[in-house]
Amino acid sequence: MSNECPITIFWFRRDLRLHDNAALFHALKENKKVQCIFIFDKNILDDLKDSKDVRVVFIHDTLSEIKQTLNSYGADLWVFHDTALDAWQKILSQNNVDKIYFNRDYEPYALNRDQELTILAESMNIDVCTYKDHVVFESHEVLKDDGNPYVVFTPYKRKWMSLLESGRLENNFDVLKAFKCEDYLSNLNPVDEPMAFISLGAMGFEKTNIAIPSKEVSQSLIKEYGDKRNFPAIHGTSRLGVHYRFGTVSIREKAAKAIGLSETYLNELIWRDFYSQILHHFPHIVKESFRKKYDNIDWRNNKEEFEAWCQGKTGYPIVDAGMRELNTTGYMHNRVRMIAASFLTKHLLIDWRWGEAYFAQKLLDYDLASNNGGWQWASGSGTDAAPYFRIFNPWTQQDKFDKHKAYIKKWIPEYGTPQYPQPIVDHKEARERCLKTYKEALDNN
Numbered sequence: 001m002s003n004e005c006p007i008t009i010f011w012f013r014r015d016l017r018l019h020d021n022a023a024l025f026h027a028l029k030e031n032k033k034v035q036c037i038f039i040f041d042k043n044i045l046d047d048l049k050d051s052k053d054v055r056v057v058f059i060h061d062t063l064s065e066i067k068q069t070l071n072s073y074g075a076d077l078w079v080f081h082d083t084a085l086d087a088w089q090k091i092l093s094q095n096n097v098d099k100i101y102f103n104r105d106y107e108p109y110a111l112n113r114d115q116e117l118t119i120l121a122e123s124m125n126i127d128v129c130t131y132k133d134h135v136v137f138e139s140h141e142v143l144k145d146d147g148n149p150y151v152v153f154t155p156y157k158r159k160w161m162s163l164l165e166s167g168r169l170e171n172n173f174d175v176l177k178a179f180k181c182e183d184y185l186s187n188l189n190p191v192d193e194p195m196a197f198i199s200l201g202a203m204g205f206e207k208t209n210i211a212i213p214s215k216e217v218s219q220s221l222i223k224e225y226g227d228k229r230n231f232p233a234i235h236g237t238s239r240l241g242v243h244y245r246f247g248t249v250s251i252r253e254k255a256a257k258a259i260g261l262s263e264t265y266l267n268e269l270i271w272r273d274f275y276s277q278i279l280h281h282f283p284h285i286v287k288e289s290f291r292k293k294y295d296n297i298d299w300r301n302n303k304e305e306f307e308a309w310c311q312g313k314t315g316y317p318i319v320d321a322g323m324r325e326l327n328t329t330g331y332m333h334n335r336v337r338m339i340a341a342s343f344l345t346k347h348l349l350i351d352w353r354w355g356e357a358y359f360a361q362k363l364l365d366y367d368l369a370s371n372n373g374g375w376q377w378a379s380g381s382g383t384d385a386a387p388y389f390r391i392f393n394p395w396t397q398q399d400k401f402d403k404h405k406a407y408i409k410k411w412i413p414e415y416g417t418p419q420y421p422q423p424i425v426d427h428k429e430a431r432e433r434c435l436k437t438y439k440e441a442l443d444n445n
Contacts, residue, residue, distance in 0.1 A: 092120070160270050336407075
């Protein structure tokens with residue numbers, strides 16, 4: 001990996017694509033000899049419990065495709081399996097590097113990791129250049145007139161839309177304009193011999209049969225999204241969550257296509273930005289409730305009931321179908337996520353952090369900011385949250401969104417037989433218990 005002439009490093013992270021990649025574009029446009037790298041971070045992988053974690057397989061497969069493309073240009077993708085800081089120390093000690101480019105990540109671990117790299121690079125007189133790519137607008141861009149962050153979605157959305165329409169944050173540059181990296185791929189660092197690509201097995205992982213949803217989404221699906229998105233038995237959502245999570249699609253490109261087709265779909269993308277800025281301005285939400293008085297709730301945290309919820313054996317079909325879909329595919333329909341989360345926190349009075357952690361383990365599209373925001377919304381403790389006395393009735397939700405039980409029957413083959421469990425809790429009694437518990441916690445603060 002040694003080089004006599006200086007090279008520029010571009011670091012892939014949550015942006016696994018060669019098209020419309022902000023930091024990659026600037027690295028290629030502004031420099032010759034750009035070397036792309038990726039680090040399978042042991043600090044992250046060592047915490048994963050499943051050797052068949054489909055997210056790792058997906059990343060590995062995507063990197064393989066990127067590597068092949070770069071090889072076709074006479075360049076290469078260097079892939080490492082190490083802690084991020086140790087990998088960088090080796091890269092910088094073995095190569096003549098003058099600049100490092102990457103797109104910004106906003107999760108607490110990523111911020112600390114990137115700060116460590118920046119300190120290391122600056123100690124070696126290496127420039128670090130970072131760019132916005134994972135969101136349309138960052139946390140400091142959409143603020144109230146007094147400079148404070150929004151904590152309610154609707155006014156945030158109004159400001160977000162006004163900034164998008166004016167483009168003034170980018171000096172009147174269209175904030176959704178694609179970065180055409182392909183125009184500058186001739187500036188990649190040429191290599192004589194590609195680096196060997198680490199195998200899944202070498203990292204302690206193996207292939208899985210779980211399929212990744214396609215990146216291709218029809219215009220008609222987006223156009224009809226507002227009408228069909230709440231019905232889990234039909235294919236009415238884009239299922240692009242995993243691609244947004246790992247950056248295999250461009251948020252700018254999808255937002256641009258949604259404008260004029262579906263305000264509802266565009267809203268979902270704005271929610272991503274909203275939750276991202278909430279995490280930035282209120283980092284305590286990772287472990288605590290946004291509304292701190294909700295941390296005084298006397299959770300029951302019954303382990304047997306939690307296990308029944310995890311396995312999809314609560315006796316509430318719409319909840320159980322969702323959990324089984326999650327366990328089988330790594331995906332759960334958005335409407336059902338809300339129902340399942342509400343059921344856990346309010347019917348069973350189990351701490352939202354337990355459910356959030358389970359989703360983090362299972363969801364292909366797990367994203368800390370959005371997952372946390374969704375769970376705190378369901379429990380009543382977050383921004384724009386449903387009030388604590390709003391408790392989803394799983395039976396009416398089922399009748400409304402899966403009237404013919406097509407979704408339920410798909411995921412619960414024993415539905416309607418003696419093998420399907422009776423409800424582990426009575427809805428009316430659980431509702432009254434929840435109201436009493438929440439009221440006591442909140443009235444005493």
